Amino acid sequence: MAPSDLPIVLYHYVFSPVARRVVWYLTLRRIPYVQCMQPNILPRPDVAQLGITYRRIPILSIGRDVYLDSRLIIRKLEELYPPSAAHPSLSATTGDQKAIERLLDFFMTDSGIFRAASSCLPSTLPVMKDQAFLKDRAEFAGPPASKPIVEKAARRPTFLTLVRDAVELLETTVLADGRDWVLNTSGPMLADIEAVWVLKWIAMIPGALPKDFIGAQQFPKVFAWIDRFTKTVDGISKELGKPEAVKGDQAAAKILNSTYAEPEGTVDGRELVAEALGLKKGDTVKVFPTDSGVNHKETGTLLSLTSKEVVIEVEGPNGVVRVHSPRHGFTLSKFSEKASL
Ligand SMILES: N[C@@H](CCC(=O)N[C@@H](CS)C(=O)NCC(=O)O)C(=O)O
Structure with a gap:
């Protein structure tokens, strides 16, 4: 059986910005999948049912192969789900474009922008007062390597400055000429997903970004692009309808009764x-x-x-x-x- 005929199961929860990357990728390529919704803290017995101890979300299976980490997941979908008219490619094509796509991924994830944005979450958010959530995330992050060297009062301003710098970079480089999408394509591509996910997530959370510091007035191109991306992906999701949701037992049975994709x-x-x-x-x-x-x-x-x-x-x-x-x-x-x- 071709890998693209095997069932795809996505383990995720709605408020995971990293999982959204995969959801948008699947949506924009119109790849069918079922979802197994997870709690936003441990334990996750549905995942444990597969013998998996990895604690992060998202997790995606294609047949009996299970993929960890959104970056590997997206790369595997690129490889195993070849583009067709029904499932258009989102990949960059030229060398320059591929470099932009990859560097945007590293920039948003590895240069600390995601961590900085996470630190901009306002303390008034209900989840930030939820003791079970805070305890879970302390275990997730691990003990701090040393005492924080940024003074407490300077922390939020420091993180906001980092996020603003990322927004400014997009405004003044890849989006500077007024194009609709990062690679100047007719629709959003993987490069747009790589660039947009942190900013779209944090911009949506009330009180996270002060509008007079990081807002549509200072960065009209970036905010119009986030809006355009949201409308496009929401339009396609509406057209496709909600993916079927399965319980952990059904998800595990689907996976274990499949053949391997690779x-x-x-x-x-x-x-x-x-x-x-x-x-x-x-x-x-x-x-x-x-x-x-x-x-x-x-x-x-x-x-x-x-x-x-x-x-x-x-x-x-x-x-x-x-x-x-x-x-x-x-x-x-x-x-x-x-x-x-
Ligand atoms: N590099 C990983 C990061 C995954 C990640 O940090 N996911 C967050 C959710 S956005 C998470 O798992 N948080 C802890 C949890 O939900 O248990 C990826 O790309 O998949």
């Missing part, structure tokens, strides 16, 4: 980390993110290791799945009963 892959012994750790196919390893949610380490049998991803077989109560993690932002270690990692 061949098993191999472990090249000359791969640098494989060589350094003496890893070979079939070894038990731990795979985990290095930036957040680091305490939730996935244990499984190493199936494949490339420069782009690590794939392990994970055993759940009702069967095994293959769990794919990107190399970027994740690491792996050899499993040892005594290991402290």
Whole structure:
């Protein structure tokens, strides 16, 4: 069966800005999927049913292959769901465009803009007073490496300055000539998703961004583009209708009764980390993110290791799945009963 004929299940919750990236991608490409809605804090028994200990959202499966991290998820959908008239491509085509697409992804995620925007959430937001949520997120973020060096009173202004700088960059570079979309295309592309997700999310939250500092008056092109993106994606979602929602049991059954979307892959012994750790196919390893949610380490049998991803077989109560993690932002270690990692 072609991967594009296999069922796709998205585990997410509505208020996850990272999961929105995947939802918009699926919507803009009109790719059918079912959704398994999750609570915004642990525990997530629906995910545990697959034997998965990774704590972050989103998670997406194609057939019996499960993909972690929105970036790998989007890349896999690009690869496994080839473009057609019904499911148009969102990818950049030229080298310059590809560079912009990729650099926008790194800029919004890795340069600290998402973290800065998250720190602009107003303390009056109901969720910011929810003790269970705050406790969950303290575990998610891990202990601070040291005492914060930015004075408390300067923190919000510092983060707002960073976010404003990102908005200004878009206003004065990629959107400066008045184009509708980042790559000057006729509709939104992946490059737009990469650039818009943090700003659209934080701009929507009342009280997060002071309008006289980061608003439509100072940055008319950026705010018109966010609005255009919202209208376009909302229009297509309306036309497609709500994706079917399934319970955890149904989601797990769909996944476990499917075939794999990809061949098993191999472990090249000359791969640098494989060589350094003496890893070979079939070894038990731990795979985990290095930036957040680091305490939730996935244990499984190493199936494949490339420069782009690590794939392990994970055993759940009702069967095994293959769990794919990107190399970027994740690491792996050899499993040892005594290991402290
Ligand atoms: N790099 C990851 C980041 C995922 C992430 O941080 N997701 C947030 C939600 S926006 C999360 O999982 N928060 C903790 C939780 O919901 O358990 C990705 O692209 O998927």
